[in-house]
Amino acid sequence: MKSTMLQKFRWMAALFVLPAATGALAADNTAKPDERPIRLIVPFAPGGASDVLARIIAQHLIESLKRQVIVDNRPGAGGNIGMGIVAKATPDGNVMSIASSAFVVNPSLYDQIPYDAIKDFAPITNIASASTVLVVHPSVAAKSVKELVALVKASPGKFNYASSGAGTGQHLAGELFKTTAGLDVSHIPFNGAGPAVIAVLGAQVQMGFSSLPAVRGQIANGTLRAIAVTTMKRAVAIPDVPTFDESGYPGFEVDFWQGLVMPGGTPRPIINRMNAEMLKMLQGQEVKKRLDGLGFEAVGSSPDQFAKQIAAELAKWSKFIKQAGIKL
Numbered sequence: 512m513k514s515t516m517l518q519k520f521r522w523m524a525a526l527f528v529l530p531a532a533t534g535a536l537a538a539d540n541t542a543k544p545d546e547r548p549i550r551l552i553v554p555f556a557p558g559g560a561s562d563v564l565a566r567i568i569a570q571h572l573i574e575s576l577k578r579q580v581i582v583d584n585r586p587g588a589g590g591n592i593g594m595g596i597v598a599k600a601t602p603d604g605n606v607m608s609i610a611s612s613a614f615v616v617n618p619s620l621y622d623q624i625p626y627d628a629i630k631d632f633a634p635i636t637n638i639a640s641a642s643t644v645l646v647v648h649p650s651v652a653a654k655s656v657k658e659l660v661a662l663v664k665a666s667p668g669k670f671n672y673a674s675s676g677a678g679t680g681q682h683l684a685g686e687l688f689k690t691t692a693g694l695d696v697s698h699i700p701f702n703g704a705g706p707a708v709i710a711v712l713g714a715q716v717q718m719g720f721s722s723l724p725a726v727r728g729q730i731a732n733g734t735l736r737a738i739a740v741t742t743m744k745r746a747v748a749i750p751d752v753p754t755f756d757e758s759g760y761p762g763f764e765v766d767f768w769q770g771l772v773m774p775g776g777t778p779r780p781i782i783n784r785m786n787a788e789m790l791k792m793l794q795g796q797e798v799k800k801r802l803d804g805l806g807f808e809a810v811g812s813s814p815d816q817f818a819k820q821i822a823a824e825l826a827k828w829s830k831f832i833k834q835a836g837i838k839l
Contacts, residue, residue: 548579554593558705560722586702589678595625602776612680634817639807642746656758667695673719681720723806
């Protein structure tokens with residue numbers, strides 16, 4: 512009896528850990544910067560690839576730095592809300608954020624965004640990359656890109672596709688598919704991969720573009736059917752699923768990556784220390800195994816390398832979006 516009551520008490524107490532810790536962020540202003548909790552912002556809803564990766568990072572930092580790390584999901588506006596919070600945060604090393612491909616795409620999609628992708632952030636590293644995959648509900652009678660295109664063209668205006676948000680890599684993959692295949696489909700954006708996947712699982716939306724980590728389990732158990740991946744080579748995690756290039760759309764490629772950034776102005780020693788922590792994390796066999804199991808491939812880059820990648824992709828997507836005439 513006492514054991515049961517003790518377990519119940521512990522379970523109830525656990526419910527208050529995150530709110531109490533979150534409150535400490537605001538209340539514990541007297542503590543030294545390296546003693547306060549680290550706030551790891553995820554600009555998307557729980558359940559997506561960014562969220563999964565953030566929790567792997569948080570666990571590593573808790574064990575390595577012996578400090579509290581709080582994962583703070585701030586979804587909305589294709590990631591702009593969360594990134595805007597980081598851009599305005601104090602650059603003392605206690606706030607950082609997952610930066611996905613949307614980070615370099617949104618400046619060309621939105622008339623106004625609450626950050627400057629170059630000036631307002633200090634790049635840490637490109638942590639990992641993953642394939643974006645086109646999935647359909649099992650009720651959709653198509654098992655290949657060719658069959659899906661024929662099905663959609665036979666019923667113009669009746670098909671929708673879900674993505675993790677307007678301006679995300681998944682959104683752009685959908686628009687690229689729509690324009691190259693000449694399809695009459697509508698985009699249904701969600702605040703993160705989790706809600707988007709749920710919508711396809713429930714057949715509220717017939718198909719969706721998602722990061723592989725967010726749908727690998729559903730593909731494995733058959734609740735979603737994978738049609739193709741948007742990378743130029745097949746994903747190691749789902750080797751039987753062809754690429755769009757193999758499926759009759761040469762050059763079709765949309766990379767999906769996940770990096771880590773801090774507010775602009777963060778001192779270089781802090782940046783270098785966090786970069787070293789991330790590289791150490793990626794070298795661990797347990798983390799590699801977890802990333803592989805989720806469909807991620809570890810990358811790991813220096814702050815300068817990641818900064819160059821961000822600048823290059825800002826230019827790349829600006830040109831693509833302008834030429835394609837994509838507007839939100």
